[in-house]
Amino acid sequence: MAAPATGTRRPGQHRPDSVIQTKHVYIVDDDNDARAALELLLSRQPGLEVRCFDSGDAFLAWSAGLPRGVLLLASNLPGMHALDVLAQLHAAGERRFVRIVAGRGTIATAVQAMKAGADDFIATPYDGETLLNMFDEAFDRQQQDDTAAVPAPRDCTRVAALSPRERDVLDGLIAGCSNKVIAYRLALSPRTIEIYRANLMTKLGVRNLPELLRVAFAAGIMPIA
8 A cells, every 4th residue: 555644633632631542553564665654654643552464364363362453454465365354354253453445546446345344445545644534433433332333224214215316326336336337327427427426425424435335235235246
């Protein structure tokens, strides 16, 4: 993954009266420079303990003994791919880690990662501020009960409220299609697809594609293999 620019905001800064507790971050990336830059950025944040691994195999060899934390996986790992790591964690019923995959900013890549068990996805290249904000959200999510992110019945209700055309666009997005491909398949203009996409995201109460995918998957909508 590309090395982020150094950010200045610190996780927990918006809660100055809170007691800083150690939070654990695990970086898995075979790029030595990117890994070192991430470690430098994150180690400067109060209360964060960072541990790096240069491969998916190396992380899995130690994962059973690691404290709860946030896992940042480069999507293009050699050998054991990030999706393989996610699959092994899922097979083991492992929920101690909030899993963030970093990769090329395409819908198909994000869908693959989320379907494989990622909790979030960040497109590369990214900046340090964006990454720190994502870690803030990940640690907040980890404080919640692992099974209580958004109740599936609520997700089903929100999806059911979509218009037929909005549902068509949603199906296209979770299949990994771009706006242009969805427009071609539905015989509509890309601009019209953008409008439907904005409307359905508002109805689902989501801000970005990973959140949209989480709601869709929780509602039982899965891309066709």
